[in-house]
Amino acid sequence: MTDDTPAATEPDTVSDTGLTEEPPLRHPMRDSVEDKETVAQVPVTPQTQSATYRLAFADDDFLLREDLRAVRLQLELLKPQLMLDEAGVETTVVLFGGARIPDAAHAAQARTPMLASLSKYYEEARRFAYLVTEASLVESRGRRAVIVTGGGPGVMEAGNRGAQEAGGRSIGLNIVLPHEQAPNAYVTPELCFNFHYFAIRKMHFLMRAEAVCVFPGGFGTLDEMFEALTLIQTGRMAKVPFLLFGKDYWGRIIDWEALAESGTIAAEDLDLFRCVETAEEALEAMRTWACRTEKRDALPGRSGGDAPRPGAPDQAGDGS
Numbered sequence: 001m002t003d004d005t006p007a008a009t010e011p012d013t014v015s016d017t018g019l020t021e022e023p024p025l026r027h028p029m030r031d032s033v034e035d036k037e038t039v040a041q042v043p044v045t046p047q048t049q050s051a052t053y054r055l056a057f058a059d060d061d062f063l064l065r066e067d068l069r070a071v072r073l074q075l076e077l078l079k080p081q082l083m084l085d086e087a088g089v090e091t092t093v094v095l096f097g098g099a100r101i102p103d104a105a106h107a108a109q110a111r112t113p114m115l116a117s118l119s120k121y122y123e124e125a126r127r128f129a130y131l132v133t134e135a136s137l138v139e140s141r142g143r144r145a146v147i148v149t150g151g152g153p154g155v156m157e158a159g160n161r162g163a164q165e166a167g168g169r170s171i172g173l174n175i176v177l178p179h180e181q182a183p184n185a186y187v188t189p190e191l192c193f194n195f196h197y198f199a200i201r202k203m204h205f206l207m208r209a210e211a212v213c214v215f216p217g218g219f220g221t222l223d224e225m226f227e228a229l230t231l232i233q234t235g236r237m238a239k240v241p242f243l244l245f246g247k248d249y250w251g252r253i254i255d256w257e258a259l260a261e262s263g264t265i266a267a268e269d270l271d272l273f274r275c276v277e278t279a280e281e282a283l284e285a286m287r288t289w290a291c292r293t294e295k296r297d298a299l300p301g302r303s304g305g306d307a308p309r310p311g312a313p314d315q316a317g318d319g320s
Helices: 032-039 066-086 104-109 113-117 119-140 155-165 198-206 219-233 247-253 256-262 267-272 279-287
Strands: 092-096 146-149 170-175 192-195 209-214 242-245 274-276
Touching: 066 192, 066 198, 092 119, 092 155, 092 198, 092 219, 104 113, 104 119, 113 119, 119 146, 119 155, 119 242, 119 279, 146 155, 155 170, 170 198, 192 198, 198 209, 198 219, 209 219, 219 242, 219 267, 242 279, 247 274, 256 267, 274 279
Parallel strands: 092 146, 092 209, 146 170, 170 192, 209 242, 242 274
Antiparallel strands: none
């Protein structure tokens, strides 16, 4: 090659549409990975061994400081978001439920007779996840209605297990707890995430949700259920299908009618969710879902609404 011979360039690629695509441009600055690798090779001196010399983004001690909480919150929000985008996950079906719910094979070892009887919901969660995933593979090549659970045992395991048995992917959103074990063996490894902040974890449960299914569970399940219901009730989240598995269970631990009768929720708030017993019943409810409540014009409990703002159009008129 002579000095005036043009340098070789990367060939253009052809997209699925037949259009020529140019290779992605790379910014001209050195990237962080290169600098991290370079710093690892610097001579060992008192200066280079000092904590102050570490690159800020590669310094765990610095990132874990109290002052960096906002950065850690952002990282925990961004990492799963980017990974799920890159994995092509468009929508999810959420399964909340108790970690203590046994499968049928271990029901006899349950700590109470009632807990043993709840093992049927392990099987319903497993079958429901199977059917949802089976349909997802046919209708969207597994990009929509991807099962997401907390990644632990019990109902969570059942959901991930059913998705795997259907030949699809599923997501696990674990949380670091003093007594928590490893994620269950059925979560898709590339879609298994770990969280420090409960709040960010709950955001990721709902950000892509096209349906929420709640199985019998304890404090954690109740927390997740009521936060999701509150978001829907207050108009902060779309009125997606919201299904409670086990009418007798939920009716026993929560007196929904008493809430409405006391006036602490509106009567129409009872239409935000439905109770189902089986996977097939849940699928039919999702297919025919129609929430009768309208978007709120006033805060819950404000029968007459707030006084009109100065300059605001008359609600009874045409705004002119």
